Amino acid sequence: MNKPHRVLLERIAGYADEAAAYLRRRRIGRRPFARVYWSGGRSRDYPATTKTGRSLFLAAARLIEVGVERKARGD
Amino acid sequence: MSGEGGPLTATRPAPSAEDAAAAVSRMRDMSADLRGCAVLRSDGEALAASGDPERWQEAAAVLLGAADLAGEGQVDSLHVATEDGEVFAVRHRDLTMVAVSERFALASLMLFDIRTVLRDLAAGRGPAEGRV
DSSP: OOOHHHHHHHHHHHHHHHHHHHHHHHHHHOOOEEEEEOTTSOEEEOOTTSHHHHHHHHHHHHHHHHHHHHHHHTO | OTTSSOSOOTTSOOOOHHHHHHHHHHHHHHOTTEEEEEEEETTSOEEEESSOHHHHHHHHHHHHHHHHTTSSSSOSEEEEEOSSOEEEEEEETTEEEEEEEOTTOOHHHHHHHHHHHHHHHHHTOOHHHHOO
16 A cells, blocks of 8 residues: 555646646647627637738737847846 | 726826836736736826837737727727737726737736736735735
Protein backbone atom coordinates (compact mmCIF):
# COMPACT_ATOMS: atom_id res chain seq x y z
CA MET A 1 0.00 0.00 0.00
CA ASN A 2 1.28 3.49 -0.87
CA LYS A 3 2.22 5.89 1.89
CA PRO A 4 -0.43 8.61 2.40
CA HIS A 5 1.76 11.42 1.06
CA ARG A 6 2.36 9.39 -2.13
CA VAL A 7 -1.38 9.08 -2.65
CA LEU A 8 -1.69 12.85 -2.31
CA LEU A 9 1.19 13.52 -4.69
CA GLU A 10 -0.20 11.13 -7.27
CA ARG A 11 -3.58 12.77 -7.08
CA ILE A 12 -2.11 16.25 -7.54
CA ALA A 13 0.02 15.01 -10.45
CA GLY A 14 -3.13 13.55 -11.97
CA TYR A 15 -4.94 16.88 -11.75
CA ALA A 16 -1.94 18.67 -13.26
CA ASP A 17 -1.88 16.19 -16.16
CA GLU A 18 -5.58 16.75 -16.76
CA ALA A 19 -5.11 20.53 -16.76
CA ALA A 20 -2.15 20.33 -19.12
CA ALA A 21 -4.11 18.13 -21.50
CA TYR A 22 -7.03 20.56 -21.41
CA LEU A 23 -4.77 23.50 -22.26
CA ARG A 24 -3.14 21.50 -25.08
CA ARG A 25 -6.53 20.66 -26.57
CA ARG A 26 -7.58 24.30 -26.21
CA ARG A 27 -4.50 25.53 -28.08
CA ILE A 28 -4.99 23.04 -30.91
CA GLY A 29 -8.72 23.43 -31.26
CA ARG A 30 -9.13 27.16 -30.85
CA ARG A 31 -9.83 29.34 -33.88
CA PRO A 32 -9.84 33.14 -34.09
CA PHE A 33 -13.16 34.71 -33.17
CA ALA A 34 -14.76 38.08 -32.53
CA ARG A 35 -17.43 38.15 -29.85
CA VAL A 36 -19.45 41.18 -28.81
CA TYR A 37 -21.54 41.47 -25.63
CA TRP A 38 -24.37 43.89 -24.90
CA SER A 39 -25.97 44.74 -21.59
CA GLY A 40 -28.54 42.20 -20.52
CA GLY A 41 -26.25 39.32 -21.42
CA ARG A 42 -26.81 39.31 -25.17
CA SER A 43 -23.77 38.30 -27.19
CA ARG A 44 -22.95 37.51 -30.77
CA ASP A 45 -20.02 36.06 -32.70
CA TYR A 46 -18.95 37.73 -35.93
CA PRO A 47 -17.04 35.48 -38.34
CA ALA A 48 -14.25 37.12 -40.32
CA THR A 49 -16.30 36.60 -43.46
CA THR A 50 -18.87 39.20 -42.35
CA LYS A 51 -18.39 42.96 -42.74
CA THR A 52 -18.52 43.58 -38.97
CA GLY A 53 -16.25 40.62 -38.29
CA ARG A 54 -13.68 41.86 -40.79
CA SER A 55 -13.76 45.35 -39.23
CA LEU A 56 -13.34 43.89 -35.73
CA PHE A 57 -10.41 41.68 -36.73
CA LEU A 58 -8.65 44.55 -38.56
CA ALA A 59 -9.15 46.90 -35.61
CA ALA A 60 -7.96 44.21 -33.17
CA ALA A 61 -4.86 43.60 -35.30
CA ARG A 62 -4.05 47.30 -35.12
CA LEU A 63 -4.43 47.29 -31.34
CA ILE A 64 -2.21 44.21 -31.05
CA GLU A 65 0.43 46.08 -33.07
CA VAL A 66 0.24 48.96 -30.61
CA GLY A 67 0.72 46.49 -27.75
CA VAL A 68 3.63 44.78 -29.49
CA GLU A 69 5.32 48.12 -30.28
CA ARG A 70 5.18 48.96 -26.61
CA LYS A 71 6.61 45.61 -25.64
CA ALA A 72 9.38 45.85 -28.26
CA ARG A 73 10.47 49.18 -26.79
CA GLY A 74 10.71 47.44 -23.43
CA ASP A 75 8.49 49.94 -21.59
CA MET B 1 -22.10 46.38 -15.70
CA SER B 2 -23.00 49.60 -17.44
CA GLY B 3 -26.36 49.28 -15.75
CA GLU B 4 -24.79 49.93 -12.35
CA GLY B 5 -25.73 53.53 -11.74
CA GLY B 6 -25.80 56.33 -14.23
CA PRO B 7 -23.09 58.41 -15.76
CA LEU B 8 -20.51 60.19 -13.65
CA THR B 9 -21.97 63.23 -11.96
CA ALA B 10 -20.73 66.32 -10.16
CA THR B 11 -20.69 64.37 -6.91
CA ARG B 12 -18.46 61.76 -8.52
CA PRO B 13 -15.99 63.60 -10.71
CA ALA B 14 -14.35 61.92 -13.65
CA PRO B 15 -11.12 60.18 -12.65
CA SER B 16 -7.93 62.11 -13.13
CA ALA B 17 -5.15 61.06 -15.48
CA GLU B 18 -3.13 60.05 -12.40
CA ASP B 19 -5.92 57.79 -11.17
CA ALA B 20 -6.23 56.26 -14.62
CA ALA B 21 -2.46 55.71 -14.80
CA ALA B 22 -2.64 53.96 -11.43
CA ALA B 23 -5.43 51.77 -12.81
CA VAL B 24 -3.30 50.83 -15.83
CA SER B 25 -0.43 50.02 -13.51
CA ARG B 26 -2.71 47.93 -11.30
CA MET B 27 -4.00 46.07 -14.33
CA ARG B 28 -0.44 45.25 -15.35
CA ASP B 29 0.26 43.91 -11.87
CA MET B 30 -2.89 41.80 -11.82
CA SER B 31 -2.75 40.16 -15.23
CA ALA B 32 0.29 38.12 -16.14
CA ASP B 33 -0.86 37.74 -19.75
CA LEU B 34 -1.40 41.44 -20.35
CA ARG B 35 0.67 43.15 -23.04
CA GLY B 36 -0.81 46.58 -22.57
CA CYS B 37 -4.00 48.49 -21.90
CA ALA B 38 -5.56 51.92 -21.96
CA VAL B 39 -8.34 53.74 -20.12
CA LEU B 40 -10.58 55.94 -22.24
CA ARG B 41 -13.29 58.44 -21.44
CA SER B 42 -16.71 58.22 -23.06
CA ASP B 43 -15.62 60.75 -25.71
CA GLY B 44 -12.82 58.37 -26.69
CA GLU B 45 -9.95 60.36 -25.22
CA ALA B 46 -7.27 58.23 -23.58
CA LEU B 47 -6.87 59.10 -19.91
CA ALA B 48 -3.91 56.76 -19.55
CA ALA B 49 -2.22 53.98 -21.48
CA SER B 50 0.66 51.60 -21.08
CA GLY B 51 2.24 53.04 -24.25
CA ASP B 52 1.60 56.01 -26.50
CA PRO B 53 -1.91 57.19 -25.49
CA GLU B 54 -2.66 58.65 -28.93
CA ARG B 55 -1.97 55.38 -30.70
CA TRP B 56 -4.12 53.49 -28.21
CA GLN B 57 -6.84 56.09 -28.57
CA GLU B 58 -6.92 55.85 -32.36
CA ALA B 59 -6.85 52.06 -32.45
CA ALA B 60 -9.46 51.74 -29.70
CA ALA B 61 -11.79 54.19 -31.46
CA VAL B 62 -11.75 52.06 -34.60
CA LEU B 63 -12.44 48.87 -32.64
CA LEU B 64 -15.25 50.30 -30.53
CA GLY B 65 -16.72 52.07 -33.55
CA ALA B 66 -16.80 48.82 -35.50
CA ALA B 67 -18.46 47.03 -32.60
CA ASP B 68 -21.07 49.75 -32.07
CA LEU B 69 -21.88 49.67 -35.78
CA ALA B 70 -22.85 46.02 -35.45
CA GLY B 71 -26.36 47.38 -35.11
CA GLU B 72 -27.52 46.29 -31.67
CA GLY B 73 -26.65 49.47 -29.76
CA GLN B 74 -23.64 50.40 -27.73
CA VAL B 75 -21.62 47.34 -26.81
CA ASP B 76 -20.93 46.43 -23.21
CA SER B 77 -17.75 44.44 -23.81
CA LEU B 78 -15.99 42.55 -26.55
CA HIS B 79 -13.33 39.92 -27.06
CA VAL B 80 -11.44 39.35 -30.28
CA ALA B 81 -9.02 36.42 -30.42
CA THR B 82 -6.52 36.34 -33.28
CA GLU B 83 -3.41 34.32 -34.11
CA ASP B 84 -1.21 37.11 -32.75
CA GLY B 85 -2.94 37.98 -29.51
CA GLU B 86 -6.24 38.80 -27.91
CA VAL B 87 -8.09 42.06 -27.50
CA PHE B 88 -10.62 42.90 -24.79
CA ALA B 89 -12.71 46.01 -24.28
CA VAL B 90 -15.07 46.71 -21.40
CA ARG B 91 -17.28 49.74 -20.79
CA HIS B 92 -18.26 50.81 -17.30
CA ARG B 93 -20.27 53.99 -16.88
CA ASP B 94 -18.31 56.70 -18.70
CA LEU B 95 -15.08 54.74 -18.82
CA THR B 96 -13.74 52.14 -21.20
CA MET B 97 -10.71 49.92 -20.85
CA VAL B 98 -9.11 48.32 -23.87
CA ALA B 99 -6.53 45.61 -23.25
CA VAL B 100 -4.26 43.43 -25.37
CA SER B 101 -3.08 40.10 -24.02
CA GLU B 102 -1.05 37.09 -25.07
CA ARG B 103 -2.80 34.34 -27.01
CA PHE B 104 -4.91 31.93 -25.01
CA ALA B 105 -5.30 34.26 -22.05
CA LEU B 106 -8.27 33.12 -19.98
CA ALA B 107 -11.04 35.47 -21.08
CA SER B 108 -13.07 35.19 -17.89
CA LEU B 109 -10.08 36.23 -15.77
CA MET B 110 -9.13 39.09 -18.09
CA LEU B 111 -12.68 40.43 -18.15
CA PHE B 112 -12.97 40.08 -14.39
CA ASP B 113 -9.71 41.98 -13.82
CA ILE B 114 -10.71 44.73 -16.24
CA ARG B 115 -14.14 45.10 -14.65
CA THR B 116 -12.66 45.21 -11.15
CA VAL B 117 -10.15 47.90 -12.07
CA LEU B 118 -12.69 49.97 -14.01
CA ARG B 119 -15.29 49.73 -11.24
CA ASP B 120 -12.80 50.91 -8.63
CA LEU B 121 -11.60 53.71 -10.89
CA ALA B 122 -15.13 54.91 -11.55
CA ALA B 123 -15.94 54.78 -7.84
CA GLY B 124 -12.82 56.75 -7.00
CA ARG B 125 -11.36 53.87 -5.00
CA GLY B 126 -7.61 53.34 -4.88
CA PRO B 127 -6.02 49.93 -5.42
CA ALA B 128 -5.80 49.12 -1.71
CA GLU B 129 -9.46 50.02 -1.10
CA GLY B 130 -10.58 48.12 -4.18
CA ARG B 131 -9.03 44.81 -3.24
CA VAL B 132 -11.28 42.31 -1.58
